[in-house]
Amino acid sequence: MSAEFDLIARIRARAGGRADVVLGIGDDAAVLQPPPGRQLVVCTDTLNAGVHFPDDTAPADIGWKALAVNLSDLAAMGAVPAWCTLSLSLPDADPARADALLDGVLELATLHGVVLVGGDTTRGPLSLCVTAIGHVAPGHALRRDGAGAGDDLWVSGTLGDAAAALRGWSQGDAVPAALRARLDRPTPRVALGAALSGLASAAIDVSDGLLADLGHVLEASGIGAEVDVDALPASAALPDACPGLELRRALQASGGDDYELCFTAPPALREAVQAAAQGVGTMVTRIGRMVADRGLQCRTAGGEQWESARAGYEHFAG
């Protein structure tokens, strides 16, 4: 038995199960029983070494993050995650690394009752491609194109920690563990997303930076937004690591890798949104409002116009 089939056998033994997995890892494909009366929600995201995580990231954290960024996409649709696949490219047959990558994937999967149902392993530079599949009530998916003028603009959790960690790491600074954990093990807002289904008018997850991702909502919805940059929620750890106000604003507005949910809802639902968020134990903060005029205006608490020095992380930017 080759190393590849050995690895697949180990993955299979650890993948877990649930009643709707008719046939999991070990055949040409998985067979799944979709929940009746629900629509499927499907996303795919890849993490590549040298691009998506610092090169000293622990393999278990890489595995966690590869699934987390996908569960975050499902959360941004208001979907309940169910199953995932993992395509794993490995530069060698080191079983310890493969197992550690899998540790991270399965730790997060277990937290959300998600079952790994398939995938493949190939030789190549380290890369993890995850496809996540969930479900949502028909018509209740949170889309980018549903925001209306006058809606409140909200964001979950706190912003800027992951970007601060990445900045510190790339400068060779000592990075506080609390910040580094936000970069390495983002928390997909799965329960919040599901709780917002039926309340939020639009949603997106913050992966490339708040303003860049909000821009996709504006474009899809055909409207504009006003953002109060001093209302952006920050962790307790952020001011210590980044004492400068301007840098902190920039990291929060444009840093990326937060995997928080940015969403809109009518002001009439303000209390319902707060109650839904409280019900799942996730903080949400109002950070602005949607306006009919296209474009994105940022203002400080003092009312001054503010422009981010960076427009968010873009692949291939050059």
Add this chain to the structure above:
Amino acid sequence: MSAEFDLIARIRARAGGRADVVLGIGDDAAVLQPPPGRQLVVCTDTLNAGVHFPDDTAPADIGWKALAVNLSDLAAMGAVPAWCTLSLSLPDADPARADALLDGVLELATLHGVVLVGGDTTRGPLSLCVTAIGHVAPGHALRRDGAGAGDDLWVSGTLGDAAAALRGWSQGDAVPAALRARLDRPTPRVALGAALSGLASAAIDVSDGLLADLGHVLEASGIGAEVDVDALPASAALPDACPGLELRRALQASGGDDYELCFTAPPALREAVQAAAQGVGTMVTRIGRMVADRGLQCRTAGGEQWESARAGYEHFAG
């Protein structure tokens, strides 16, 4: 607008649609309406540059093959393909290559009515990770573990062409176009797989080599097989390119990359299998039978025992 979003916009414009795609490319995830009363069938496979195709392979052929190997997995389950996602890692922002890769994916997708519903683009060594989703009648998926002693052993199409092409290419020989096409643009046996659902007792697609893949069926089904190596179907092009009988046998039995279906069925269904195959215009050949004793015996037409020089392609084989 960055090159990445530009590329996504181009992909979105070309992805096509079908009635059950509620929301396609352009949001955090796709929303799909599963067909009522069917089970989902899901698989993922990645093609990496330097591993899964010769480095002179045309981008459109790489795109075709990335989807083909996944549709082949669905075919081996007897599933009807419906949707796919594509995660594309590109070393640079060259739009011509990206478009050509997409040309190949979409050409094959269109042939099978499959819609590209999502994915992502990242920087990295050239790699294509495809997830394909199809559906099957409950309980009718073709599994590896259903083969019974006494069943006929069948294979579709012809074997050995792709391996002969790869061998010729790696030796620097001129490779006949007919063989090279089998390597670059494999034909997933989608219609045959669906037609065999309800007839075949077990199935697998031939990707790593007939004997290696048959071995998975034997292991899952807990039985053995006798294979007549001189019954393995060959294209007209193969003997010309490989005059030596032993080499030809080895390429056919163990070469890999054929993407034919290897399947089993009770002898009582022999005519039904032939009729089903004829109905979809795909040749099928009986190449042996399943036996109660575990193990895999190969014999020549003369009745001699035959051993393959190679055990099939294995990743990480060292």
